[in-house]
Amino acid sequence: MGGDAGVRTLFGMTLAFHIVYATLGVGLPLFIALAEILALRRADPLYRLMARRWAAVFAVFLATGVVTGTIVAFQLQLLWPAFMRLAGQVIALPFAIEVFAFFIEAVFTAVYLHAADRIAPVLRIASALLVAVAAAASALLITDVNAFMNTPTGFRVQAGRLVDIHPFQAMLNPAMPSELAHVLVTAYLAVALVMAAFAARALLRGGDPVEVAYHRRELDLAMALAVPAWVLTAVTGDWAGKFLDKAEPIKFAAQEGLFRTSAPATLVIGGYADAATASVRGGIPIPHLLSILATSSWSGSVKGLLAFPRASWPPVAAVHLLFDAMVGVGVLAGLAVVGYWWVRWRARAGYGLPPQLLGGLVAMGPVAMVGIETGWIFAELGRQPWTIEGVLTTAQAATTYPHAGLLLLPFALLYGLLGAGSVLAVTVHRRRHPLSESLREGGVAGARGGGREG
């Protein structure tokens, strides 16, 4: 890694921390908007309560997302000045549009959080929906910069200078459609599973019938959102994989731990992809599957790493394992979704979800976030040694400032503080406003006598 190790670690730490809150910030408003719509359509006060309770959590996580997002925006300039000098000339548009999308999010968040009781219900729901749309838009736009880094277009390099610059073409780069789609739907899937984990934990603890009815609705809503999100995660994942095979063959070969160009190509699940011996130790081989996945044909040819100069290889072993971890989380999420609805369908007449299922769902929450993290680290590591593929290496992009790595400690402390603070704020809020009390205040207790499903 060399002299840029400190810079990379610092920025990696910033993003690793930020994307947790960013993902929640994208998914939670959708969930809140859906709860608001259900509250109106079904005239069910439990959904309104749900929206209100999650809005308080959203306020805390959004604040953390905002401040870490501000850090990302300026650390890009402080830590990667050479990257930003190039990015400013070619790919500044999504950055700018992202800020405006975020403006819209901030405006309607203020309205939704601080003026909900003073505006008509329709406007309230519209505000929640606009927050969800604007949050999704800003996530997509910033991911678009990453897509540009993977498949840079819209300019040429001539004698060290950038010429023939087309900012919109750079924005609509080849990796954009599949990468953006995958990032957005996986964010929704992850948040649905996190919400489900909270609801499942509350159900495991039990409570009076209204509380149980409340958490059942919460769990149903989260797992209902998880169904399309999971299907689309699989579809866009396959799409992104096929795209990588064509447009970023080195990353694709590294993620699969494929060293020799093969037809048919074998998929290896897990195992240590050893760059020194150009072979995978261990792992589960499945003949033909990689050809099918990459080329949609039984014996299609897939390029291996040895077809490319060794200097252009990313750290293969890590990339392969991270990729498999991400796919593994996706598979587990699928099992959770299918398992839940199967049990739910079978138990329709009777009642009660088995504690094993609930326990599994509780565990699935953090696992889903691990999937987000591994997916992102894989995508970044897989592009190394480049920051902008084929144009600017990571070593060239990093700041020349000596001892930039010394900033690691203050920022690590900051993220520890923010992480602990956000969890503490949510915990304090929940403790001060326990569900049973909110139900009484809302006049729900007794009135519904445990709800339809009780």
Add this chain to the structure above:
Amino acid sequence: MGGPYTAAGLLWFLVFVYAVAGSVDFGATFWRMFYLRKGQHEAAGVAERYVSPLWEATNVFLVLIGVVLVGFFPGATFAMGTLLLWPGAAALILLAIRGAALGFAYAGGGLADVLPYVSGATAILLPALLVSMLTVSQGGFTSAGGAGLVLDFGLLLHSAREYAYVGFALAAVLFLSATFLADYAKTARSHSAYRVYRVNALWLGPVMMLAGVAAIFLGPSDSWLLPRLRAEWPWFLGSLLAFCAALPVWWWPGRNSAGPVAPGRPRLAVLLAALQFSLADIGYGLAHAPYILFPQVTTVAAFSNQAMFRDLLWVTVLGLAILVPGFVWLWRLFITDPRYTRG
């Protein structure tokens, strides 16, 4: 006016908006802390009601400045990024702590006793750091070392000009926020809070003006900036007139000023303060315009390409236009709606 100066003008306009909105935002969190400590809960409450819903939208303006700088002047980003690594990182950490303290307060609870102090204290450090970037951009504190541009902290910390700018920034933050909160308190019919902020605005105004004059004249006598500032004197004269015109406004009998209410038309004072700052901003901007960072980065050399300039200009203007109705709505919901401001 070529491309570089149009871009610089737009950027400087954004800096102006953030300087004013950010001043009110920072100042309000400081006043809240200050009056919580003194047990004056009405004055503290007025400040809190302003900040709570609006700090996020204000913060986005700061990010917008950064992003527009990158797109219009990628060359400047490179120099500024290298140069400002440490002060920039410090500002980021403070901004993060402040924003988190404001956001976490929404959840309430026992934290609510501590968080105002956190956001208030950081709010007074941040303007000092942010204005230092202006001092640095005037030149004199940088050297081109082996690793590129390096900021000479020792020189900066021993510079009277730097302290004059910091003093000016702090006074301006407190003056602007006190003026604005006086108007806000009046809308909220919070008479005791109005009296408090009115007095603050009255004594802080002259302090700010003195610090401002000191900041201009404490530079080296052979400064490139001073003659250029002098050449823009009509703007500064207009600014001074707006400031002077705002003083008697505080003694005008207001429409509802019967009884125990202190006199004054704070809305007019806010408008005059905005006029004062916009005129001074234009004057300073015109004087500073040829250099983004003196002497290494000129506005023309740091400029991006024509294609990016054109597209980004459209995006920024369109984006700001789309946002206007949103801001109007925010204004009505949180600034002029007595149901909200009266708490």
